[in-house]
Each structure stands twice: as structure tokens, then as C-alpha cells.
Amino acid sequence: LFIKKIWTNFFLADVGKPPLNPKIATLIMQDWVFHYKPKIIDIETIRFEFGEFDYTSAIVGTVNISASPDPFVPLLSVCEDFKIHVNWGECSDCRTRLTGTYSSKIQIRSPKKLETSQLEEWGNEIEKLSASYPLSDGKSPLFKIIHIKNGIDALFQSKAPANSIGRIFSKNHGGIVSVTTEFAGFDKSKWKEYPRKVVVLISMPEFDPDDFVLFHDKTIQIVQYKDAKVEYWDFDRKIKEKMPVKSFIEAKPQMIKGVIEQFQIINFEQKETVAQIMNIDSFDTLYIDTKT
The missing domain is CATH 2.30.30 (SH3 type barrels.)
Known part of the structure; x- marks a missing residue:
């Protein structure tokens, strides 16, 4: 019916139920070589595999594929296992979305490329400020700090600290603050959006x-x-x-x-x-x- 090839290029999918976050695209079939034009492709089962920080690392399941050489020949069917490896992009937004566990984030952006020492200095300052806004269990709300070429992303497990800490940091460094929300996906089964995430952007001076x-x-x-x-x-x-x-x-x-x-x-x-x-x-x- 077909020759199965090794999967090489995949697209992130939003299939079945959460936790894929946020919604990106629809399922793209793996790289197969068909001898006949497929007529029916039905996904039988879907489950998710998780990696570090509970983000989705792979989508696995089974698919029924039916094909026929011409309209007068009955369809031939085969059931195949599939696995889609979720490869997240290298951009800052991709790297923060893959965690799926933060409620807000501070994005500090400079108009120029920065040295590692400068990024570490900013990260340490954010970490110290975070200690003044503990969660109900007494732990710091700061979840993770990510370095990029011209700034940092600080991820928080609650919404309020990011806003307060971002404004304090901005006042001390001459930054301009803008607060937005980030769309976090849509649950079709409940016709309901997932909670939006607060994004505090600090534009640093030139x-x-x-x-x-x-x-x-x-x-x-x-x-x-x-x-x-x-x-x-x-x-x-x-x-x-x-x-x-x-x-x-x-x-x-x-x-x-x-x-x-x-x-x-x-x-x-x-x-x-x-x-x-x-x-x-x-x-x-x-x-x-x-x-x-």
C-alpha cells in the first residue's frame, strides 16, 4: 500500500485535548510515499509524551489509512503507529511557551546586543526583587530566567509579581514599560480560552x-x-x-x-x-x- 519513511520534518500540532500550549496548527501527516492516492486517513488514538518542565515532547498514536488504485477497486486499509517529535523553535517566545507552566513574564529588551555579564546582572536583580513577592507557600514566584542576545525573559508562576517587579526594574534602569496579555490557546470541547498570560515588556534606553x-x-x-x-x-x-x-x-x-x-x-x-x-x-x- 505504501512505503513508510523516516519522519524528518514535523509541524507542531494541536490535536485531541490539551496540554499543547498555545494552539499552533493542525496535524500534518508524516512523510510517507504512497503507491495509491489515500482516500481516508483516520486518527484512531492520540496521547502525549512530556519532557522537562512538563512541556509536550511528542505526540504518539495510531492512524488508519485507506487507499485504492482506482475507483473500481475496493479500498485497502492499514493501521500504523505514528510519533511526532515536537521541536520547539529557538526564538524567545517559543522557548518560554514550551514550559506551559508560567502565568506571567518580564521581557527586558535592549536595542543592542549585550554581554553575558550584563544579562547575568539583570537576572540577579530580578531574582532579588522576586524574593519580596513570595507565593502562598513562601517560595519565590520566579520560575525561570532565559538569556537571549539583547535581553532576558523572566518567567513567573503568578501574575501580580511580574507587573510590580517589572516597574521597579524599569524605574531603576530608565526603561519604558508596556503590559499586554498573551493568548494561551483555546479548548474547543468547552468553547473556552485558557487563561491569558501577562507580558510585561521593558524597553531599555539606547x-x-x-x-x-x-x-x-x-x-x-x-x-x-x-x-x-x-x-x-x-x-x-x-x-x-x-x-x-x-x-x-x-x-x-x-x-x-x-x-x-x-x-x-x-x-x-x-x-x-x-x-x-x-x-x-x-x-x-x-x-x-x-x-x-
Whole structure:
């Protein structure tokens, strides 16, 4: 009837009942070579295999396939076992969805690639903040931290901590917070959605402390981010200023590339002034090279 081949390419399926989370696609038949055009394909049994963190690692079952060489020949049927290995993608969302056990997450995203040390520093800070929001059993709500190239994903087993921790972290680092919900699937048998997951996205600032920035046609230097404000040094006025991070970003500041040298220019009108500043008794005793 057909020649069975080794399965190579599979698509994640939403067949039968949960726990596949979230709904992705429909079952795609394995790679078989048919000698006759299949007429009927019926899935007889379905069960799920689970891996680490209780995520679905495979779908196994049996399928009835009926085929015939032409309309005038009775159908021939065969029952075959099948197994679909669920291979999750490498993107951040795929890697967090595969756990299926988190209720909320904090996504910290930087506009640039970060060093591992920076990611670990952020992760440690999130971990420390999480200790202040224990679950009913006293354990930390933080479930897992995932590193990606330009940020981290922190997964939580309850919804409230992610929102609170995300806003505290954002205030300390000059980030902009946006809160959304993530669709978590649909149970067709009950015509009911699974609980949605809270997503707290923190967009980190483009500029780091000590960066020189062109802001409203003048040069400033970033000092620090604190309490949802950016503190910077105004070279024109020679003072430190503060303003809300959101207002600062809306002004569309631009990075100044290269090295900026700082000079202090002093104008002296009398030679006595120079003598006083240089702490000498008389200006006449000092030799000055006018060429330098």
C-alpha cells in the first residue's frame, strides 16, 4: 500500500485535548510515499509524551489509512503507529511557551546586543526583587530566567509579581514599560480560552551612563537613570538636569560618536591674576613661553 519513511520534518500540532500550549496548527501527516492516492486517513488514538518542565515532547498514536488504485477497486486499509517529535523553535517566545507552566513574564529588551555579564546582572536583580513577592507557600514566584542576545525573559508562576517587579526594574534602569496579555490557546470541547498570560515588556534606553548625546541641538552627557528619570550634565549651563525618561525619548536625542575632549578656557586680563592663580610671588619671576 505504501512505503513508510523516516519522519524528518514535523509541524507542531494541536490535536485531541490539551496540554499543547498555545494552539499552533493542525496535524500534518508524516512523510510517507504512497503507491495509491489515500482516500481516508483516520486518527484512531492520540496521547502525549512530556519532557522537562512538563512541556509536550511528542505526540504518539495510531492512524488508519485507506487507499485504492482506482475507483473500481475496493479500498485497502492499514493501521500504523505514528510519533511526532515536537521541536520547539529557538526564538524567545517559543522557548518560554514550551514550559506551559508560567502565568506571567518580564521581557527586558535592549536595542543592542549585550554581554553575558550584563544579562547575568539583570537576572540577579530580578531574582532579588522576586524574593519580596513570595507565593502562598513562601517560595519565590520566579520560575525561570532565559538569556537571549539583547535581553532576558523572566518567567513567573503568578501574575501580580511580574507587573510590580517589572516597574521597579524599569524605574531603576530608565526603561519604558508596556503590559499586554498573551493568548494561551483555546479548548474547543468547552468553547473556552485558557487563561491569558501577562507580558510585561521593558524597553531599555539606547544610551548608557557617560554617553554623549545631542539633545535639542546641545551636547549633554548621561549621568544615570533613577526613579524613571534621566540625569544628565548640561555643558552649556554647567549644571546637572533631570527629566522623565519618556519625555527624553520623545525628544529623539541622537548619539554623538567619537571622543569629545573637554577644555576649560580661562581669560586673564592682568598678569597679577595669573600670579595669584599659580601661587607665585611675582609674575615677573615666571618665564612664559608664548609659543606654547
